[in-house]
Amino acid sequence: MTSLVPPAPADTTLGELRASGHILKPVKAEVRDNLLARLAAGQSAFPGILGFDDTVLPQVERALLAGHDLVLLGERGQGKTRLIRTLVGLLDEWTPVLVGSELNEHPYAPISPEGKRVVAQHGDATPVTWKHRSDRYGEKLATPDTSVGDLIGDVDPIKVAEGRTLGDPETVHYGLVPRTNRGIFSVNELPDLAERIQVALLNVLEERDIQVRGYTLRLPLDLLLVASANPEDYTNRGRIITPLKDRFGAEVRTHYPLDLSHEVELIEQEAQLQWPGTTVVVPEHLVEVIARWTRLVRESPQVDQRSGVSARFAVAAAETVAASAVRRAAVTGEAQAVARVCDLPAVVPAARGKVEFESAEEGRELEVLAHLLRKATADVFRARLAGVDLSGLQGRFDEGATVETGDLVPAADLLAGLGPVPGLAAILSRLGIEQESPGLAAAALELALEGLHLNRRLAKDEVAGRTVYGG
Numbered sequence: 001m002t003s004l005v006p007p008a009p010a011d012t013t014l015g016e017l018r019a020s021g022h023i024l025k026p027v028k029a030e031v032r033d034n035l036l037a038r039l040a041a042g043q044s045a046f047p048g049i050l051g052f053d054d055t056v057l058p059q060v061e062r063a064l065l066a067g068h069d070l071v072l073l074g075e076r077g078q079g080k081t082r083l084i085r086t087l088v089g090l091l092d093e094w095t096p097v098l099v100g101s102e103l104n105e106h107p108y109a110p111i112s113p114e115g116k117r118v119v120a121q122h123g124d125a126t127p128v129t130w131k132h133r134s135d136r137y138g139e140k141l142a143t144p145d146t147s148v149g150d151l152i153g154d155v156d157p158i159k160v161a162e163g164r165t166l167g168d169p170e171t172v173h174y175g176l177v178p179r180t181n182r183g184i185f186s187v188n189e190l191p192d193l194a195e196r197i198q199v200a201l202l203n204v205l206e207e208r209d210i211q212v213r214g215y216t217l218r219l220p221l222d223l224l225l226v227a228s229a230n231p232e233d234y235t236n237r238g239r240i241i242t243p244l245k246d247r248f249g250a251e252v253r254t255h256y257p258l259d260l261s262h263e264v265e266l267i268e269q270e271a272q273l274q275w276p277g278t279t280v281v282v283p284e285h286l287v288e289v290i291a292r293w294t295r296l297v298r299e300s301p302q303v304d305q306r307s308g309v310s311a312r313f314a315v316a317a318a319e320t321v322a323a324s325a326v327r328r329a330a331v332t333g334e335a336q337a338v339a340r341v342c343d344l345p346a347v348v349p350a351a352r353g354k355v356e357f358e359s360a361e362e363g364r365e366l367e368v369l370a371h372l373l374r375k376a377t378a379d380v381f382r383a384r385l386a387g388v389d390l391s392g393l394q395g396r397f398d399e400g401a402t403v404e405t406g407d408l409v410p411a412a413d414l415l416a417g418l419g420p421v422p423g424l425a426a427i428l429s430r431l432g433i434e435q436e437s438p439g440l441a442a443a444a445l446e447l448a449l450e451g452l453h454l455n456r457r458l459a460k461d462e463v464a465g466r467t468v469y470g471g
Contacts, residue, residue, distance in 0.1 A: 008130045009094055014107045015124025017096055024108045026222050027182055028067040031090045035064055038090075046086045049079060050269065051262035052254070056083070059252045064090070068249020069205055069225040071190065071240070077310020078254040080228040084139075084186045087226065091133035095182065099127040102174055103181040103219070104136065111181070111219050136183030138176050142193035148200045151175045152210050177204055182222050190227040191238040198241050201225075205247035231306070256298060256308070263291035266311055271318040280322045280329075280337040283443050285384055285431050289344065290317045293376035297355060302368045307356040316354065317347040324407055332410040338439030341446040342407050342467060344373060374454060381451025388430050392422030393448055397458060397470035403449075406466035411442035418445060 012020075025033070038045040039061070046057055060083070063070045072080040098105045098115050105115040107128050119126050140151065148154070153175040177185055187193065187201075203210060210219055227248070229240060245251075257263040264287055273282050294314040297303055321343045329337035348369045357365050396403070396418060403417040415438055421427075424441065427448055433440045449469045452458035461468045 005132050005134065006093070008132065011099075011130070012096070012128045013124060014119065014122075014126040014128055017107060017128055018124070022096065024106055025092075027091070027184070027224050028064075030092050030095075031064050031087070031224060032067065034090045034092070035061060045090060046083060047089070048269065049083050049086060050266050051257035051259065052079075052083070055258070056252060056254050059250070063250035063252065064224075066249060069247070070250040070252055071227040071229055071245075071248045072252050072254055073229050073231060074254030075230060075256070075306075075308025075310075077308065077312050078256055079311065080254055081186070081188055083254075084184075084188075084226050084228060085137070087184055087224070088133055088137045091136055091184070094130045094132055095136070096128045097131045097182075099129050103178055104131060104183065106182065111221075136180070138180030138183060138185045140176055140185075140187055142187055142189045142191075144192065144194065146193055146197055148197055149173075149175060151177050151197065152200050152204075153178060177201075177223070177225075178210060178219060178221060180223055181219075184224045184226060187225070187227040190229045191240055193238070195238070195241050198244050202243055202247060205244070256311070260288070260291055260295065263294060263314065264288055267291060267314050267318050270311070270315045271322075273318065273322045275326075278326055278337070280326050280339070281439065282318060282322050282325070282339045283431065283433065283440065285380055285447055286321060286339050286341070286344070286443070287318060288384075289341075289373075289376050289380045290314055290321070290347070292379050293317070293373050296372040296376055297369065300368065300372060302358055302361045302364075304356040304358055309355060313351055313354045317351055320347045320350045328408055328410070331408055334410050334412075334439065336437060336439045338411065338437070338443050340405075340411070340439075340443045341377065341450045342405050342409070344377065345370070346407065348373060377447075377450055378454040381447060381454065385427065385430055385448060385451060388426050389423050390427075390448055390452065393418075393427075393445070394452060394457060396421070400470070402468050402470040404463075404466055404468050405442075405446060405449075409466065411438040414442045414445070421445065 035045055045061065046052075049057065060070070064087075072083065074080055096107055098107055098110060098118060101110075101112070101115055103112050103115070105111055107119065107126055110116045110119050140146065153172050155172060190198070204221060205225060210221070225248075227240075257266055264284075267287050267290060273280060291314060294309060294311075294317070297313070298305075298309045303309065321339045322337075324343035324346045325337040325339040328334065328343075348366055351369065352365055355365070355369070357368070361368060403414065405414050424445070427444050428434075428436060428441065431444050431447070433444055449458065450460075453460040453469065458469055
């Protein structure tokens with residue numbers, strides 16, 4: 001959904017709309033035509049969606065071109081809701097609707113008693129306004145207290161009290177689904193919807209009519225219905241009933257990023273690493289450590305593989321690292337907040353609640369996460385600094401010298417403790433650091449120091465919350 005909405009066309013009338021040559025297109029035809037135009041132009045139809053280009057997105061495109069309602073199935077944090085919300089961009093920018101219509105009725109084809117009466121009464125003078133595509137999207141998180149009235153509709157006691165009879169269809173208060181007529185409606189976590197409530201969606205998907213407390217309202221709803229769900233073997237809270245599954249035209253299975261580069265891109269896209277009035281730098285090698293750590297946690301046998309490890313795990317970790325750097329700068333007065341390896345341990349307790357462990361690991365959760373974080377750091381050290389001559393750095397410690405660092409140790413203090421380091425330029429170059437600053441130099445050297453320690457080439461001690469290398 002776009003944040004910059006262009007000016008709406010001028011309000012018009014039914015007669016003027018016909019004279020303009022406007023053609024009524026069903027929602028699925030709108031989506032199909034706009035998707036084909038995007039594909040032909042080589043443009044992305046799903047902006048901001050990473051890592052699905054060769055797997056998920058082709059399946060979604062085929063489902064939309066076929067005019068199918070679809071359900072996205074996958075573990076938590078795989079971008080299902082994000083993907084669904086991008087579908088709004090495939091609707092026409094503006095569409096005409098009857099002024100005051102609860103159901104977004106097209107002037108050519110009103111479906112409610114009120115809409116039909118207005119068109120019959122005013123004819124070509126029927127007032128018409130325009131609705132932007134961002135207003136044609138409805139979404140409901142399936143919660144246990146969701147009712148048929150919420151989704152489909154119910155009798156409105158106020159309208160009855162005004163004198164209408166119970167048999168009058170105008171006593172109906174429409175729910176979220178009919179109010180999204182001529183748009184896209186999403187049900188998130190569909191299995192969590194009670195089975196008796198799921199039944200209410202059967203006619204919506206197949207016959208396209210709705211029933212409210214004995215009324216059979218032949219409302220030919222025009223909408224695209226999309227749902228998301230976790231695998232049934234994970235949730236254990238419910239299931240999608242078989243008749244409803246059968247009515248969805250397509251089921252698309254999502255996944256976590258398959259490539260490390262996509263994991264890194266996702267973190268950089270989603271993490272909020274800047275705040276007003278604050279400048280913080282998170283070097284690329286630290287983002288890669290977090291990406292590798294996330295992948296190791298997902299693959300770990302100690303972690304419940306059915307629950308998955310959300311992309312929010314990596315995003316929150318990157319934000320925690322950035323916050324640690326900002327905190328250090330505020331306490332020590334550093335001019336530039338730059339995240340370093342010493343900020344990584346802070347993510348372990350912060351991320352604990354985002355991972356489901358196997359029962360045998362109870363009490364060892366932080367230990368497992370810390371071990372995997374060290375492994376990810378070692379992997380980045382080998383990937384980034386393999387072949388770089390670090391003898392000049394290691395030589396500083398050959399005679400028992402030490403250097404102290406930590407999450408409250410300024411970069412200048414670390415650099416002063418190390419003194420001039422031969423080969424620093426090569427280290428910075430391999431890490432992609434082009435503009436040297438005390439903070440970035442310290443960040444690069446800390447990765448080298450930690451890598452030497454993890455490869456058993458340098459001692460390391462934790463002393464009073466600080467880290468001492470060497471000795």
